[in-house]
Amino acid sequence: xxxxxxxxxxxxxxxxxxxxxxxxxxxxxxxxxxxxxxxxxxxxxxxxxxxxxxxxxxxxxxxxxxxxxxxxxxxxxxxxxxxxxxxxxxxxxxxxxxxxxxxxxxxxxxxxxxxxxxxxxxxxxxxxxxxxxxxxxxxxxxxxxxxxxxxxxxxxxxxxxxxxxxxxxxxxxxxxxxxxxxxxxxxxxxxxxxxxxxxxxxxxxxxxxxxxxxxxxxxxxxxxxxxxxxxxxxxxxxxxxxx
Numbered sequence: 001x002x003x004x005x006x007x008x009x010x011x012x013x014x015x016x017x018x019x020x021x022x023x024x025x026x027x028x029x030x031x032x033x034x035x036x037x038x039x040x041x042x043x044x045x046x047x048x049x050x051x052x053x054x055x056x057x058x059x060x061x062x063x064x065x066x067x068x069x070x071x072x073x074x075x076x077x078x079x080x081x082x083x084x085x086x087x088x089x090x091x092x093x094x095x096x097x098x099x100x101x102x103x104x105x106x107x108x109x110x111x112x113x114x115x116x117x118x119x120x121x122x123x124x125x126x127x128x129x130x131x132x133x134x135x136x137x138x139x140x141x142x143x144x145x146x147x148x149x150x151x152x153x154x155x156x157x158x159x160x161x162x163x164x165x166x167x168x169x170x171x172x173x174x175x176x177x178x179x180x181x182x183x184x185x186x187x188x189x190x191x192x193x194x195x196x197x198x199x200x201x202x203x204x205x206x207x208x209x210x211x212x213x214x215x216x217x218x219x220x221x222x223x224x225x226x227x228x229x230x231x232x233x234x235x236x237x238x239x240x241x242x243x
Contacts, residue, residue: 005044006219008212009036009051010147011124014199019208020044023219026188028212030205032197036127040138048141050215052207053121053128055144056232056239057089061108068241071226072149077159079148084118089129089233092122133235143218143242149226150210153217153243154181164203178206185213214243 008019015034020042021027033039039049054066064070066086073080086092087104094100097119104114132139151160162174183189187209196205217223223242230240 004047004219006212006215007039007042007044007046007049008145008208008210008215009039009049009053010200010204010207010211011053011121012196012200012204014197017197017200017204017208018042019205019212020046021212021216023047023216026186028187028191030191030194030197030208032199036124037131037135040135040141046141046215048143048215048219050143050145050150050211050218050242051128052145052147052211054086054125055128055132055142056230056237057086057092057125057129058231058233058239059088059090059107061086061088061104061112063110065112067231067239068144068226072146072241072243075152075157075159076148078161079152079159079163082148083146084115084121085112086118086125087112087114092125092129094119094122129237132237136236139237143215144238144240145211145214145242147207147210149241149243150207150214151178151181153223154185154210154213164206170202175202175206178210182206182209182213187213218242 003022003024005020010017017032020029069083073083088107091100091104091114094103100114100119105111162177164174192209225240225242230238
């Protein structure tokens with residue numbers, strides 16, 4: 001029987017950086033695609049896609065936010081600011097940041113605005129949300145994860161003491177720590193030491209590898225969702241971060 005391929009995916013300037021790994025084995029392939037749907041058409045046809053982007057968008061946001069962010073932030077120590085609060089679907093689909101803030105306030109209880117960091121991801125969130133609602137069979141293959149929670153898992157359930165960036169610039173100690181954790185998890189150093197694909201940065205590549213590590217755990221049945229069990233939005237899409 002052919003060993004299935006799995007994918008870890010992170011957004012990047014050029015689109016999406018994809019780390020493809022065998023479910024059992026050490027073959028690793030890296031590529032970049034411009035559209036999320038292109039991942040489904042890759043020759044490897046990944047059976048599981050662990051993705052660093054919010055999936056499942058509630059119509060209204062309650063006191064605990066969307067749910068997953070509240071469940072994982074306190075696990076991450078000083079890395080918790082990397083988990084941005086996600087507003088309602090209507091706010092994510094707003095035409096501009098001003099509208100997103102206004103709609104977020106109107107669709108949350110207690111009222112909570114949309115952050116600039118989250119709105120900068122809105123186009124990618126919309127891209128994935130639109131695809132999964134148009135191609136519902138793909139929703140069973142795609143799992144939301146988060147690189148910092150993935151590295152928390154690789155670090156034995158402990159938050160990382162070093163950030164990957166400082167003042168928006170690569171932070172060498174933080175990147176070295178993440179490379180060491182990936183190597184400890186079984187990835188060959190040469191795999192993530194390669195030059196990132198065009199349109200992706202070094203930290204994007206490492207994040208995609210971390211997502212791939214969670215894809216392997218999902219396939220093996222050793223990953224868990226936050227919250228557990230996952231919530232669902234009005235379209236039936238799951239709302240949970242896996243690690």
